[in-house]
Amino acid sequence: MGYVAVKGGAAAIENAEQFSMIRRAGGASELLKPDQIREQLHFAVDRVMSEGSLYAPELAALAFKQSAGDTLEAAFILRSYRTTLPRLGYGAPMNTDDMRPIRRISAAFKDIPGGQLLGPTPDYTLRLLDFDLQDESPDHTRRMMARLFKDTESIDPLPERFPKVVDMLRREGLLVPRPSAGGNDDRLVDITRQALTFPAPRSAQLQTLARGETGGMLALAYSNMRGYGSVHPVIGELRVGYLPLRYPNPVTGEVETVGDMLVTEAEVISRIGETDGPARFSLGYGLCFGHNETKAIAMAVLDRAVATGEPATPSEDQEFVLTHVDGIESMGFCNHYKLPHYVTFQSELDRLRNIQAGQSKREEIRS
């Protein structure tokens, strides 16, 4: 069987695209504005930014609208757009000690310096449908906000910074000095410029996880926590807050804060680390764009899991984890099977028919 070149389908593709647009926007309801998505569906926008690896809330909201709510597609669109822009440079290295938190909790200690701040979270409320939202009135929301602001007028604002809980463990000598993943490879690599090789340096590992897909990372981390692995995490500290972006001014050379980014950070304390020295806790680290606690915790669990000396399960294998967590790659590979595989399938079909014909012939000879 030879290859036969074919072409066609352009009109069908154009019509399919229009049909898709009509499915999104052809209904009777008012059309969504990106601003509404950015403000009111902020978890989705944050997820798209984090998985698209581009902090741009307005564009992420637009991508979410364009993809009709498919976060994988939206992240893909955002990451594609990113490739059209020049890289102006690298930000000055930052420490998350500079984060201005709006949420900060610890599952390790009840009373932490600065206190536990629940922040904006539905974590402690029942998952019951709120039918009032079907007909939410802007006036009612404004009144509620005004009352809330008035009720909190007498409360002292938070300090700009809080000490870190795990710093206390470190100063007491209770934490391993550094994880063993990637050996002692401290190179700062950029996986958008350099291909990932294994064992990957720690910087490549964290960058890959930071842009990983939430669901994929959660599945791998969950497998580890459930028993296909050895990480039994305690959340030392989980923070959601604003991190300043610092960049050297091209004219003056001075490092300036050019904006803030909302990020989520998780530091998980795991079982006693595998070190030759004194027994210590080990630490897993997660940090991602936006407010996405599930991803940050899953990242921290995986960061700790791949530090296991002898990987016994998939989630402990650095190469396995890092090559499967990217949403755009995995979604792209999965969906490429929708593309025509006419030639390969015809080849399989021919082979199967030949095998069956051969079997029939042998059966005839036997009988």
Next chain:
Amino acid sequence: MKYTDSEDRRKAPNGGKTIKSRLLRVIGSADTGQVAALLDGLWASGRFVVQRAPRCGLIMCTVSDPFDTPFHLGEVLVSQAEVRCDGQPGCGVVCGDAPEQALLLAAVEAAELRGCAEMLASVGDAVRRLEQTKQEHAARLSRLAAATRVRFDSMKKERVDFDSLGESCE
């Protein structure tokens, strides 16, 4: 590159902060019309030339983990522009797709480096108003967050030594 000679000229009475650095902190809260009006005021002097039109680009954000290992968290969309004031270059970089904000920042920097702070009176006024608005907004949000601070009632107090963090808790 580091500038030296213009450093003294940029010293502002407001805690040593330049108008540019103060503007940078609040420009995100300014609306498009406000920024456009300030730019129009500066352009009217005829002393500014746009050296490089605003463009969007990416800055890779680098963060250190708790073990002080730096890594790249991801890229941030920024706008950048360059403006000259009587030949003195100034650069504006700001988060987001905000071309006019980048131009204003660049123009203000160029004017300050050129030693023409008197041209920036209207910008200084706008900055003061924006600072006040932003401060009020930030304080309101901070108080909201503070209202979610947990006060535990327990039968027995937990004793943890947080001295190493500079604070002891009981």
